[in-house]
Amino acid sequence: MQAEPTILEMRSITKEFPGVKALSNVSLTVSAGEIHSICGENGAGKSTLMKVLSGVYPFGTYDGTIVYQGEEVRFRDIRSSEAAGIVIIHQELALIPELSITENIFLGNEPRRGGVINWVEAKSRAIELLARVGLSDDPDTQIKNIGVGKQQLVEIAKALNKSVKLLILDEPTAALNSSDSQHLLDLILGLKGKGISSIMISHKLNEIEQISDSITILRDGKTIETLDVKSDGVDEDRIIRGMVGRNLESRFPDRTPNIGEIFFEVRNWTVQHPQVPERMVVKDSSFVVRRGEIVGFAGLMGAGRTELAMSIFGRSYGNFISGEVYKDGKEIKLRSVSEAIDNGLAYVSEDRKALGLNLLDLIKSSIVSSKLSKISRWDVVNDAKEFAIAEQYRKDLRIKTPSVERGVSTLSGGNQQKVVLAKWMFTDPDLLILDEPTRGIDVGAKYEIYGIIQRLAAEGKGVIVISSELPELLGISDRIYTIFEGAITSNIPAAEADPETVMKNMTSTKKKVAQR
Amino acid sequence: MSAVPEEKKKSGWYRDLGKMFGAGQSSGRQLGILGALVVIIIFFQIATGGLTLDPTNLINLVNQNAYVLILAIGMVMVIIAGHIDLSVGSIAAFVGIMVATSMASWHFPPAVAILLGLALGAVIGAWQGMWVAYVGVPAFIVTLAGMLIFRGANQFFGNSTTVVVPQSFTFIGGGFIRDFGPNTNYSNGTLLLGLIVAIVIIVQEWRSRRTQTTMGSQKAPLWVSIVKLAILEALVVYATLLFAGGRLGTSFPISGIILGILVLAYSFVTRRTTFGRHIYAVGGNWRAAELSGVKIRRINFFVMMNMSILASVAGMIGVARAGASGPGDGVGWELDAIAAVFIGGAAVAGGIGTIVGSIVGGLVIAVLNNGLQLLGVTIDRVQIIKGLVLLIAVGIDVYSKKQGRPSLIGLMTRNRRASEAAAGLEAPAVEPAENSAEASSRPKSTTPN
Ligand SMILES: Nc1ncnc2c1ncn2[C@@H]1O[C@H](COP(=O)(O)OP(=O)(O)OP(=O)(O)O)[C@@H](O)[C@H]1O
Numbered sequence: 001m002q003a004e005p006t007i008l009e010m011r012s013i014t015k016e017f018p019g020v021k022a023l024s025n026v027s028l029t030v031s032a033g034e035i036h037s038i039c040g041e042n043g044a045g046k047s048t049l050m051k052v053l054s055g056v057y058p059f060g061t062y063d064g065t066i067v068y069q070g071e072e073v074r075f076r077d078i079r080s081s082e083a084a085g086i087v088i089i090h091q092e093l094a095l096i097p098e099l100s101i102t103e104n105i106f107l108g109n110e111p112r113r114g115g116v117i118n119w120v121e122a123k124s125r126a127i128e129l130l131a132r133v134g135l136s137d138d139p140d141t142q143i144k145n146i147g148v149g150k151q152q153l154v155e156i157a158k159a160l161n162k163s164v165k166l167l168i169l170d171e172p173t174a175a176l177n178s179s180d181s182q183h184l185l186d187l188i189l190g191l192k193g194k195g196i197s198s199i200m201i202s203h204k205l206n207e208i209e210q211i212s213d214s215i216t217i218l219r220d221g222k223t224i225e226t227l228d229v230k231s232d233g234v235d236e237d238r239i240i241r242g243m244v245g246r247n248l249e250s251r252f253p254d255r256t257p258n259i260g261e262i263f264f265e266v267r268n269w270t271v272q273h274p275q276v277p278e279r280m281v282v283k284d285s286s287f288v289v290r291r292g293e294i295v296g297f298a299g300l301m302g303a304g305r306t307e308l309a310m311s312i313f314g315r316s317y318g319n320f321i322s323g324e325v326y327k328d329g330k331e332i333k334l335r336s337v338s339e340a341i342d343n344g345l346a347y348v349s350e351d352r353k354a355l356g357l358n359l360l361d362l363i364k365s366s367i368v369s370s371k372l373s374k375i376s377r378w379d380v381v382n383d384a385k386e387f388a389i390a391e392q393y394r395k396d397l398r399i400k401t402p403s404v405e406r407g408v409s410t411l412s413g414g415n416q417q418k419v420v421l422a423k424w425m426f427t428d429p430d431l432l433i434l435d436e437p438t439r440g441i442d443v444g445a446k447y448e449i450y451g452i453i454q455r456l457a458a459e460g461k462g463v464i465v466i467s468s469e470l471p472e473l474l475g476i477s478d479r480i481y482t483i484f485e486g487a488i489t490s491n492i493p494a495a496e497a498d499p500e501t502v503m504k505n506m507t508s509t510k511k512k513v514a515q516r
Numbered sequence: 517m518s519a520v521p522e523e524k525k526k527s528g529w530y531r532d533l534g535k536m537f538g539a540g541q542s543s544g545r546q547l548g549i550l551g552a553l554v555v556i557i558i559f560f561q562i563a564t565g566g567l568t569l570d571p572t573n574l575i576n577l578v579n580q581n582a583y584v585l586i587l588a589i590g591m592v593m594v595i596i597a598g599h600i601d602l603s604v605g606s607i608a609a610f611v612g613i614m615v616a617t618s619m620a621s622w623h624f625p626p627a628v629a630i631l632l633g634l635a636l637g638a639v640i641g642a643w644q645g646m647w648v649a650y651v652g653v654p655a656f657i658v659t660l661a662g663m664l665i666f667r668g669a670n671q672f673f674g675n676s677t678t679v680v681v682p683q684s685f686t687f688i689g690g691g692f693i694r695d696f697g698p699n700t701n702y703s704n705g706t707l708l709l710g711l712i713v714a715i716v717i718i719v720q721e722w723r724s725r726r727t728q729t730t731m732g733s734q735k736a737p738l739w740v741s742i743v744k745l746a747i748l749e750a751l752v753v754y755a756t757l758l759f760a761g762g763r764l765g766t767s768f769p770i771s772g773i774i775l776g777i778l779v780l781a782y783s784f785v786t787r788r789t790t791f792g793r794h795i796y797a798v799g800g801n802w803r804a805a806e807l808s809g810v811k812i813r814r815i816n817f818f819v820m821m822n823m824s825i826l827a828s829v830a831g832m833i834g835v836a837r838a839g840a841s842g843p844g845d846g847v848g849w850e851l852d853a854i855a856a857v858f859i860g861g862a863a864v865a866g867g868i869g870t871i872v873g874s875i876v877g878g879l880v881i882a883v884l885n886n887g888l889q890l891l892g893v894t895i896d897r898v899q900i901i902k903g904l905v906l907l908i909a910v911g912i913d914v915y916s917k918k919q920g921r922p923s924l925i926g927l928m929t930r931n932r933r934a935s936e937a938a939a940g941l942e943a944p945a946v947e948p949a950e951n952s953a954e955a956s957s958r959p960k961s962t963t964p965n
């Protein structure tokens with residue numbers, strides 16, 4: 001692979017935001033036809049570098065030069081970089097949920113005849129593009145009706161339509177389960193075979209190791225090193241060493257569980273789909289949580305884990321049909337979110353942008369927003385307390401920002417996730433439900449978050465972790481429930497939990513489940 | 517592990533300047549519009565040969581615009597929550613005619629009539645709030661209906677005639693602070709008011725610096741506070757002398773005092789209380805707000821109800837000023853209020869806006885109206901100019917947001933590095949499309965499930 005010409009060279013890129021130097025003198029060289037990964041902690045500057053490259057931050061707002069296919073380029077906006085064959089798929093998907101697959105693929109790029117959109121052609125081309133990414137869905141399906149995994153593929157189909165030469169994927173698999181991820185990775189490898197280079201950002205180091213040809217590591221806005229995967233014999237530990245500057249001994253902090261009595265119990269929980277009344281999204285599910293226990297919920301995407309959690313959390317999802325919730329032996333009613341919060345429940349959503357945060361808000365206000373009563377008297381918020389608390393969480397969780405008085409939108413994705421965590425830790429819950437808590441979070445921060453989860457458990461709280469990453473569930477849980485098509489199919493203690501058993505129960509129904 | 521990114525010093529003075537007028541993400545925009553107001557005032561002061569900042573004219577300005585500014589207070593809250601209210605002009609007119617009739621025909625004393633007006637506003641507000649919050653009809657539709665209903669009601673109950681109100685009632689719309697004490701050539705009442713305001717400003721600044729110290733938060737340097745105080749105090753002294761030194765018998769108008777009290781009260785509510793926080797939360801991302809335990813229906817209900825109550829206040833002040841209530845009262849008020857809010861930096865999609873910004877936006881319109889009239893520009897052309905100003909103000913705002921630069925001032929102090937991306941590029945770049953989709957789906961979730 002030595003002789004490959006370079007397709008892209010970014011030379012000493014420097015990018016500053018008010019008060020933050022996001023990139024300082026970063027250089028990146030990508031050879032034609034390779035898969036080049038960028039690794040680094042949350043806030044290292046990965047997304048920013050890619051936004052510089054793709055014209056989101058136009059020429060003139062950064063220092064340095066970009067040489068693409070042998071020529072210096074100065075992109076004014078995304079359109080001009082797309083015209084050159086550079087397509088970015090952002091960390092947060094940019095599809096329009098109400099529109100169909102076809103409409104999304106051709107948005108802003110519609111095939112026309114005589115000024116009128118030619119939908120017949122659009123549709124047949126959409127089918128063709130979908131086939132190239134391995135999708136056989138009806139192109140008239142609305143985006144909101146297909147899963148995240150498929151949405152990601154539609155994004156790529158959209159990129160292919162723009163005759164992409166350099167594809168940038170910012171955490172493409174963060175929201176995908178392992179089989180969808182694998183499909184996507186295979187697709188990227190396939191594109192490489194067809195001469196399309198890719199730049200990929202991911203915190204899933206196993207994937208990076210699996211598909212990259214070379215890896216550039218960023219730390220605090222600086223290039224640390226570029227590794228050649230084949231010749232340097234790179235493995236995950238090597239990448240981590242580059243990212244955090246030291247070895248990480250293990251992925252999960254040590255812990256001796258101290259599990260107490262059952263204090264939270266859900267019986268025969270059944271929930272109806274909000275639009276399709278005949279569909280039960282959660283079926284007759286029962287489970288328990290003990291004090292000091294970390295309980296994992298395993299299941300495929302769409303199995304109903306999130307729906308189960310949200311419907312318990314103040315009926316935030318679907319139509320409640322039947323079921324009871326008991327806390328400390330007494331039945332409690334959780335008819336609204338505020339009732340749930342008052343009863344000591346907290347739910348950290350998997351979708352931080354849509355459900356977790358108000359992106360217009362300040363960091364400090366976001367952190368206290370779920371329990372303002374804690375820092376107010378006669379409904380007047382105590383600003384000093386708000387600031388002090390936010391500062392405390394900034395230090396505890398290492399939220400990377402110069403000040404908590406900035407907007408949450410100025411944070412990197414992973415740091416926003418930490419703000420959501422802080423927001424719910426602040427409510428001081430007895431039962432904390434975490435839905436994909438480490439999505440988009442770097443290895444070091446993951447370790448910290450596991451530590452926080454364990455600390456909460458050690459304080460006698462119950463924690464439910466919903467995760468699509470099996471190793472994570474296996475590593476952190478004391479017990480795992482598997483969920484398949486809305487029903488709990490098994491209850492596996494940590495000692496008996498291995499990937500095969502869990503996987504098997506995640507994908508099949510089982511008649512009788514021991515509840516405790 | 518990773519060090520916190522180092523604070524950049526270069527842009528320091530700029531941000532400090534921004535801090536002069538409140539922290540937060542929108543301070544840049546407010547600063548811009550304030551600058552625009554100052555420029556406009558200076559322009560008209562010169563163009564009219566000093567007529568603009570003349571006591572009589574200023575008193576007129578306050579009297580003529582107090583009710584629109586009061587409407588703007590309620591409107592900005594409605595808009596922050598992600599709604600709109602088109603009915604305020606009609607509600608003001610309907611409440612006006614009922615209050616006037618109650619005094620003229622049923623011989624209610626003014627105080628009782630005012631209570632009746634407020635109660636009427638509350639009932640109408642509850643009615644509209646119910647439709648918006650609990651039935652889930654978009655506020656645009658509910659208040660469009662309200663606009664028709666209450667305009668019709670005004671004419672129905674008033675028989676499309678004009679009802680004159682007693683002299684004692686006109687106090688709230690055309691009255692002045694009473695004078696007392698020795699003859700100083702100035703209105704002593706207004707001097708006293710000015711003194712109180714001046715002291716309050718100093719105490720406020722001192723208190724906010726003290727809290728900042730105890731919090732250990734990023735504090736603006738002392739010189740910023742001093743410059744800020746110097747400017748504000750100079751303004752207060754100047755305005756006080758102007759208002760106090762007018763024709764005999766005039767001084768600071770009562771409607772201005774009502775407005776001032778409302779501005780202070782509502783600024784406090786929106787900035788410091790949980791209710792205020794919740795309004796921003798609902799407008800910024802109602803689904804996240806709901807999942808944070810915010811009772812979004814209740815918030816929507818009270819925001820709409822509050823608007824109607826303020827509309828009734830505005831209506832009564834309008835009637836008091838005119839001395840009578842008629843079928844054409846309040847026509848177009850809603851549009852002036854909405855324009856004030858948007859010129860003042862609120863976002864169409866909700867979640868962003870401030871009371872003070874909207875008042876400044878309202879003053880921009882007021883001064884424009886007034887100055888153009890002084891220059892003898894006819895009403896048709898005034899309207900054209902007002903429309904263009906609205907378009908340009910919001911246009912600049914949107915443009916600078918897209919470019920990641922903070923509004924007018926950002927353009928004026930064009931130091932690219934410093935002004936870059938203060939608004940946070942990530943969110944705004946996708947905001948318009950996304951939020952409009954959200955806005956249209958908003959009513960869905962406010963329906964009971
Ligand atoms: N619009 C903005 N305004 C101010 N600061 C910003 C802005 N966007 C990013 N930053 C800052 O720049 C730094 C780099 O952010 P970036 O999003 O590139 O991180 P990242 O490497 O992609 O992290 P993650 O893995 O969490 O997604 C962070 O410190 C972030 O707070």
Ligand SMILES: [Mg+2]
Pocket residue numbers: 046047048091170412413414
């Ligand atoms: Mg990122």
